[in-house]
Amino acid sequence: xxxxxxxxxxxxxxxxxxxxxxxxxxxxxxxxxxxxxxxxxxxxxxxxxxxxxxxxxxxxxxxxxxxxxxxxxxxxxxxxxxxxxxxxxxxxxxxxxxxxxxxxxxxxxxxxxxxxxxxxxxxxxxxxxxxxxxxxxxxxxxxxxxxxxxxxxx
Amino acid sequence: xxxxxxxxxxxxxxxxxxxxxxxxxxxxxxxxxxxxxxxxxxxxxxxxxxxxxxxxxxxxxxxxxxxxxxxxxxxxxxxxxxxxxxxxxxxxxxxxxxxxxxxxxxxxxxxxxxxxxxxxxxxxxxxxxxxxxxxxxxxxxxxxxxxxxxxxxxxxxxxxxxxx
Numbered sequence: 001x002x003x004x005x006x007x008x009x010x011x012x013x014x015x016x017x018x019x020x021x022x023x024x025x026x027x028x029x030x031x032x033x034x035x036x037x038x039x040x041x042x043x044x045x046x047x048x049x050x051x052x053x054x055x056x057x058x059x060x061x062x063x064x065x066x067x068x069x070x071x072x073x074x075x076x077x078x079x080x081x082x083x084x085x086x087x088x089x090x091x092x093x094x095x096x097x098x099x100x101x102x103x104x105x106x107x108x109x110x111x112x113x114x115x116x117x118x119x120x121x122x123x124x125x126x127x128x129x130x131x132x133x134x135x136x137x138x139x140x141x142x143x144x145x146x147x148x149x150x151x152x153x154x
Numbered sequence: 155x156x157x158x159x160x161x162x163x164x165x166x167x168x169x170x171x172x173x174x175x176x177x178x179x180x181x182x183x184x185x186x187x188x189x190x191x192x193x194x195x196x197x198x199x200x201x202x203x204x205x206x207x208x209x210x211x212x213x214x215x216x217x218x219x220x221x222x223x224x225x226x227x228x229x230x231x232x233x234x235x236x237x238x239x240x241x242x243x244x245x246x247x248x249x250x251x252x253x254x255x256x257x258x259x260x261x262x263x264x265x266x267x268x269x270x271x272x273x274x275x276x277x278x279x280x281x282x283x284x285x286x287x288x289x290x291x292x293x294x295x296x297x298x299x300x301x302x303x304x305x306x307x308x309x310x311x312x313x314x315x316x317x318x
Contacts (some may be wrong), residue, residue, distance in 0.1 A: 082245035
């Protein structure tokens with residue numbers, strides 16, 4: 001049921017997506033101008049709406065420590081979602097979720113889906129290029145921390 | 155949102171949460187919309203259940219009582235990242251707080267729950283408390299050991315990411 005609502009929210013925002021499995025919608029950056037990363041939306045059987053994304057650049061092993069520190073900074077600064085580097089992978093990942101109770105009505109599910117999509121796009125749009133710059137060594141962690149502090153806690 | 159409606163809304167949600175907290179837990183005190191654990195023996199330890207009417211969600215935050223020394227900051231961040239990669243609902247990060255000695259960093263656990271329309275149920279509060287406390291129970295000893303220097307972050311990360 002939530003998948004239909006999620007699809008409506010994505011369509012209303014003009015986001016192109018594909019249904020990969022039942023309850024799993026994937027919005028690919030290549031198909032959507034301005035989308036900062038491929039984003040996977042999952043409607044879990046227990047009523048949760050989950051979102052996950054792999055940021056679109058590999059982390060140079062020499063920059064792993066600084067990128068891990070950046071993830072910690074972002075997690076402290078944002079009230080939404082979680083950034084981390086999966087052990088064994090040189091990719092920064094993001095996940096967020098909107099618990100949406102199994103017994104709630106469609107109006108609540110739509111609000112929850114709008115919240116999830118809006119917050120995810122906002123969070124990823126705000127920081128993906130900042131993280132890429134840090135990863136590429138364009139600037140250091142102190143400058144990154146200052147930039148994150150300047151972002152509003154949207 | 156109109157301020158009067160906002161305040162009324164806020165109070166309604168806080169009252170609702172208060173009633174649920176009284177039934178589900180003990181050892182906390184209410185401070186406006188916040189609910190803090192009454193652990194007077196360890197004043198840096200607190201749990202908060204916050205009701206924010208502008209963005210209707212419940213938030214659970216817990217701060218581990220052991221400060222993280224600057225020389226072990228990198229190790230702790232390494233450990234926090236590993237835990238964040240394998241938990242689903244909660245996230246852990248470092249945050250600095252004022253202390254008697256100035257400011258020091260502590261590990262914070264945070265999770266939140268979207269409550270559209272301000273509707274809060276026993277299930278919502280139970281979910282937040284249970285998932286927060288479960289993760290804290292699993293990882294707090296390791297984090298404390300890293301902060302104190304008695305546990306190596308590498309060993310801790312191996313233990314939490316090991317696939318059995």
